[in-house]
Amino acid sequence: MKQKKRKTPETENLTSMNNDLERGAGPRRFSYTDLATATNNFSNERKLGHGGFGAVYRGYLADLDTVVAVKKISSGSRQGRKEYMTEVKIISSLRHRNLVQLIGWCHDGGQFLLVYEFMPNGSLDTHLFGKSRSALSWPVRYKISLGLGSVLLYLHEEWEQCVVHRDIKSSNIMLDSSFNVKLGDFGLARLMDHELGPQTTGVVGTLGYMAPEYIRTGRASKESDVYSFGVVTLEIATGKKSVDVMGKDSEMGLIEWVWDLYGKGQFLLAVDERLHSDYNEKQVECLMIVGLWCTHPDPSSRPSIRQAVHVLNFEAALPNLPANMPVPMYHAPTPSVSSGEPLITTSIEAGR
Incomplete structure (x- = not known):
């Protein structure tokens, strides 16, 4: 008599998923x-x-x-x-x-x-950092920032559960034929109840986009997504990668560099040279300051995505940020590394 094959948990999950999806x-x-x-x-x-x-x-x-x-x-x-x-x-x-x-x-x-x-215009990173001859115009860049803010607001606050994406980066932001944002790659996303605080999920994501407290504690949160959003807005404004070191004699990364120029009142020096000064100065100031606000080292000093979107739409005043980038303070324990999976999935050059 043939023995019945035992169903593994993965097989059972796939079967129930098939049934759920085929009904919808x-x-x-x-x-x-x-x-x-x-x-x-x-x-x-x-x-x-x-x-x-x-x-x-x-x-x-x-x-x-x-x-x-x-x-x-x-x-x-x-x-x-x-x-x-x-x-x-x-x-x-x-x-x-x-x-x-x-x-x-x-x-x-x-x-x-x-x-x-299919996304005819590929991913945002290819336009910002690729060898393409034509740089994205400033109006398109600002539209991309607003589109990304809009979808993040939906994920964090407007759906029945809170969705923390955990891997917001330029290579996961796709562009359709009209250069509208289409956020993709939800493989690392987590569903959370709106009332719950940060959840310990293990550290996954991409170096350069991960909030310092998330790397340290493994607790994914809306605040860690907002940090990644801030990094992307700074990349959009400057045309520089989050992991680039700024200048030959400098150890500064993108955030420190922009914050340093902001403190000196010279942040326009950070604007992508490929724009050839063809940009809206008020919007540039707004996008960079919101980017710094979102990447504040202290998560409790970051805005919610709703607050960030209000400022980007000029519906609220710009925040007052300190002239010098604050030093992060930590009180949380360091996570222990368990399971055979990699602690950090880095994919700085991965994908497109």
Whole structure:
């Protein structure tokens, strides 16, 4: 008599997820064959980029007559499979104009794939730091900052649960044909009740975008997301990477450098040279000061995303920040590292 195969917790999770999703009107299930056909068998010519847990390919779905981006999780990546399940569960429930739309999913025979709407203008980091000839104009940059603020406000305060993204960075901010923001990659996201404070989740994310207290304690929070948002706004204004060292003889990173210029009343020197002084000075001042406010070393001195968005929309006054960057104070214990998973997932150059 044949023995029945025991179901693993992962198999049971996938089965219940299938049932939940197939009942809804959201993303649909695709077969592996469908997606292999759509991407010319995941050919290198179709590859759009490579991240920590897999590659993304351009695909064409004939039955929907639409171009898509197909993310294929590396086989054997336990963390990748975990992120796949988190992403499908969370992003399939969310609805916002500044979120990348999840079109479908597939887990056939140990293969895990996600299907997204295709973004013709790629990711923000390629425009800010890539070799592309044309720099983003200032109005487009300001629009991107407002779009990112808008979707973060939705995630933190306007959905039924609070969603802490945990990996806000320029390479996860996609741009559609009109350069509207589409925030993607919810593989590290966590759902929290609105009333609860920071949760100990283990440290994951990307160096340069992670709040100092999060690296130290492993407690993800709305404040740590706001910090990442602040870093991105400074990158947008300066055209410099968060991890760059500013100047040959300087040990300063991006935040320290901008804060130093702010203290001297010279922050316009930080504006991306590729803009050739073609920008709105009032908006530049606003974006940089909000960026510094959001990256304040003390999380209790950061704004909520709602407060930051109000200032960016000129609906509230600019904050008064100290001339010198404050030194962070810590009282929390250092987390112990458990599980076989990496403590920090760094992907500074990962992806597109």
